[in-house]
Amino acid sequence: MGPPLWLKMIRLVIAGIIVYVIYRSLKALFRPSERVSGRASGETPRIEGEDLVKDPCCGTYVPINSSYRATLNGKMLYFCSRECLEKYKRKNS
Numbered sequence: 001m002g003p004p005l006w007l008k009m010i011r012l013v014i015a016g017i018i019v020y021v022i023y024r025s026l027k028a029l030f031r032p033s034e035r036v037s038g039r040a041s042g043e044t045p046r047i048e049g050e051d052l053v054k055d056p057c058c059g060t061y062v063p064i065n066s067s068y069r070a071t072l073n074g075k076m077l078y079f080c081s082r083e084c085l086e087k088y089k090r091k092n093s
Contacts (some may be wrong), residue, residue, distance in 0.1 A: 057084035057091075 002008075004057040018059065060080040067078035068085045079085040 055077040055080040055084050057088040060084075 027045045040049055053064050053067055054061055055067075057079060062078065062080040064078060067080065068082055070079070070085055070089070071079050072089070077088070079088065
């Protein structure tokens with residue numbers, strides 16, 4: 001006769017926990033690192049070492065150092081492309 005049923009169930013539960021822990025460890029190990037940090041909604045996301053700004057024309061987030069800039073109505077605005085900048089100027093002039 002083999003081990004009692006309750007002992008088999010305990011072994012099954014322990015094996016399941018071990019498999020789950022191994023799965024989570026491997027998933028964390030091979031997951032690509034996320035560069036954009038989570039922030040509250042409405043705030044600009046950040047990349048480590050560089051700020052992102054939201055293009056007012058299309059809503060795309062673009063690194064501030066590679067954005068197209070324009071001062072319109074006394075306010076500095078940042079755009080993802082020359083096309084969005086020109087489109088915004090036409091729409092809001």
